[in-house]
Each structure stands twice: as structure tokens, then as C-alpha cells.
Amino acid sequence: MTGCNLGFINPLSVLENPGTMAGDFYSRNFEKKAVPGRIILNLGPQHPSTHGVLRVLCELDGEYVARCEPVLGYLHRMHEKMGEVKTPWQFLPNLGRIDYLHPLAWNWAFVGAAEKLAGLTVPPRAEWLRLIGCELNRVGSHLLWWGAFVMDLGGFTPILYAFEEREKINDILQIITGSRLTMSNFRFGGVCADGDSRFFRLIQEFIPYLRERLKMYKGLVTDNVILRRRLEGIGPIDVDMCQRYGATGPILRAAGSPRDTRQDYPYGVYDQVDFPIPTGPVNDSFGRYLVRLVEIETSLSIVEQALKAIPEGPIMMEKAPKVTWKLPAGESYMAVEGARGQICVHLVSDGGQTPYRVKLRAPGFSNLSLFAEAAQGTILADAIAILGSLDLVIPEVDR
């Protein structure tokens, strides 16, 4: 087949004329031969109820999804390749752009891998600042997911409340990172800016404030019968399916498996804080919803403990690496818990100016992979609910 008519698909013409050239490579090869009564629906890449530029090809039987398949690659930016052509320091700003909702976890994964490889030690105050930043960032990510998810389901108001909270978190994080999106305050051997008194004061005010608001969220959304009917029993994902696709994070925890990198393989100072791992009461979309809301509270309690424990001291190790710093030869691997699951970085260096290979493992990619199986046989509107409950960030999936 030659000639790619990108973007145009007319399902009816495919039905009437199976040999037609309508559609592009994916939609033409999606259906091997036309089945009467079935249509192919192209969700995305700019569909408002998919997140970012995700494209999902669905074969519909009436309103039921007979088969569906995500098509990726609309936001591929070669982050892994860029890691190979830039010095580790110069690659740092990229990490905030892989997952723009939880950038600090990606920072931590890459910086942690490089520190492991070079054997750098990070001062304790920097470790605690990293933890506080990362957890607040996780709260911000979950809040935005919460608003966007409810908006997918048709409720517009909650996202406005979620943004109000998120802006407050951004005000706090801006003090230590200098930006409100694509943050990057991690440096090899420390962090780039210290938290001042205003930083700690704002956090102390924010924690009780958000706890109050979470009660309002419960009344406004969680207890809402209409929302529950759209979520309860929709898209059950069990531990077995998670393991087959490598899904991690809240999805795995909602399925009932208490796996969390922060406790299984503690990094930074996570072994010095005490927190429970929430697992879902049910493994459907509503369970995943509940797990994330509980995780917000967990993160708040971690930040509270960190505020008590943070010591005074330097935030950067002595003789910290400069921009032209070369990684020593060897390889290292670092896994951290992001808002969407396990983020891993595998770093290989041959001792040259730039790393030999930077492999980034995005949790969103594995989480999206199970969507095809989870959505099979559901109503299209429920498939959207399942898609939303996976909390996808497409820049991260495509990298």
C-alpha cells in the first residue's frame, strides 16, 4: 500500500468498499476485512476527552468497543537520543519536560542514577528538600488528574478547584525551583536553591488548607451518586493483568498489590519517613480514583514528617560536578516512584563527554498498554472513563 492519506478516515466508505484507500496506515490495517455492522472510530489525536495527543482506534459494534488500539508517536521528542548527545548536566532540563506533571520524580531518577554511577554523596538537607519537593509535586499531579478525570466524565467545575490548589503548590515549589512548570531543581550532588522561611511557612499553611479542601472534594465529587454510577464496576484491572503489562503505581495498588518503590527500594531519605501504602478496596475505576485521593493525604503526612526532620546544612556537596562533568565509565540503574508509577533510568557511560545510552522507562507507557484489553467489550463512554482512570501523560508515554 502506498500513499498515506494521513488523518482522513471515512468509516462508511471502508464498509462499502473494502479495498478503499481511505484512512491512513493504521486505520487501513486495523481491520483486516470489513465486518458488517461494525465501524471504526478514530478517537484523537486531538479528541477533547483523550489526554494530550493520544490516538485510539476503536472498532465499534453499536456502542460497544469490540477492539481498540492506542496509536502512539504524536509527541515523540527523542529525549533518549538527546541524552546521548548532551552532557549529563545539559540533559537535566529535559527531564522536567518528559512528564510535565511530576517533573521532580524524573529529575530524581536521572540525577540519582548519575550519582550512583559516580558515587556522589548528597548532603542531608538537600535530600530532605528533594523529598519535600517531590511529594508536593505528586500532590499537584494527583490534583490535576482529579480535575481532568472528572472533566472527562462531564463535570466541569472540579478542575477549577483543583487548579486553585495546584497554583498554591506551584507558589511553594517556585521558591525552590524557580519555575511553575517543567521544574528542575536537582543538581548532581544536591539541589540548586534552598528553601527560605517563606517556603516552610507556606507549606505549613498549605497542609491543613488542603486537608479541609479534600473534605469538600468528598462532598462534591466522591460521594456524588452520578459519578459513582459512572465508575463503579467499570474496567476492573486485576493484579495479573498489571503484571502482564508491567503496570505500576496507583493502578497496581488499586488492584490490591501494595507495591511502592518508595518502600520496596528506598532511595533518598524515604527510609526515614513512615507512611502506609494505600491499596484499593476495589480494582475498578472507582478504586483507582480512591487510591489517588488517599495518596494525596499520604504525601501530605510525608511532607509533615519531613518538615520536622529537615536539618540545617549545605544543599550542595563540595566540589559538585560542573556543566562539563563527565560520567565515569560503567552503568547504573535508578528507580523512583512517580505519580503514575515506577520511573526508571538506566544509564550507560563509556567515560566520554556524553553518556553512551540513556534508557528512560515511563510508567505511562505500560499503563496505557493494558487499556486495549481493559476496554474490550465496554461501552465507548466507559472506555473513556477507564482511559481517564489510568492517568496518562502523553509526553511521558511518547518521550
Next chain:
Amino acid sequence: MLQAIWDNIKGLYSLLVGMSITGRYLLSPVETIHYPRQVVADEIMASFRGPIQLTKGKKDPAQTRCISCQMCVKACPGHCLSVTKGDTKAPAQWLYDFSYCCLCGACVETCPTGALEFSHKVYLVTLTREELILDLLADLQKRAAILPESQPVPTANLAPPTVPDVESIGEPK
């Protein structure tokens, strides 16, 4: 049948609960800021990292501390800096292409003389891409001229570099 009616009543009830909550928050004070009638508080802007600028000289605020060593040019991952050396050590031209800048701070952190800093400009808007190529030497002259001459550079030596220059915070461009 009865079940369906009961379900609808429950749905209606939770709708009312939601409406009462949104109604309550509708009457609470507005959180957003109406630009340009209002601007963001300077306190918040102080930690914001905007486009980079040259720091004012210690003796003469219009004099840059840059010694044209090209360290920042090499460090920049976006290749957005170009420093042309003049007859002396001081640069003849200092160009900065903000459209490629990712505000990473590599240049600020490598500069051996502390000649660079982040500004706090959030209202930088241009109509063309070319206008984003900023001449930082001219910008430095402009900022130095704003400061009254009689006044010595306030606490320039005492203040840590993160404390912003008062006149540049949050000003609409």
C-alpha cells in the same frame, strides 16, 4: 421501577449537594488576578526565574562583570548565547536568543565572575521571533539608568544573588 425512581431521587439529591458546595464557593473571594488591572505580588515574583540578564557592575552599575570567557556559551544546551569579545576583556556584544532558552541555569551557574542572573520578567511578549533575540548589554544600560545616580548600589555586596532588584520585579514590559 421503584428502584429507578429511587435512583433518580438519589442522583438529584447529590446534584443538589454539589450545587450547594459550588454555590458556597461562588460567594467566596476571587482567587485569580485580573491582569493588567492587577499584577502578581512581588513577593511571589521574587523567586521566579525569567529570562537571564547581566548583573550590574560593583562600581559602575552600567558596567558588566563579563570577561568574555565563553564558558556560558559552551555550557548552554540550547546554543542561545553569543558573546563577542571587544578590544578589552569586556564584551562588545552580548546576544541572547530567548526563544531557544529553557531557563536551565547552566549559564548562570558556570559564569566565573557572576555576570549573569535570572530576571523576574513574566510579562515579556513580542510579536515576532526576532524580537526575542535580546541585546543584554543594552538592557543593562537601560536598567542602570533607572537607578538614581546619587544613590549607591543598595546592598549589592551584602545581598545574596537570589534577592531581586526592586525595580525589575513584576513590571509589565
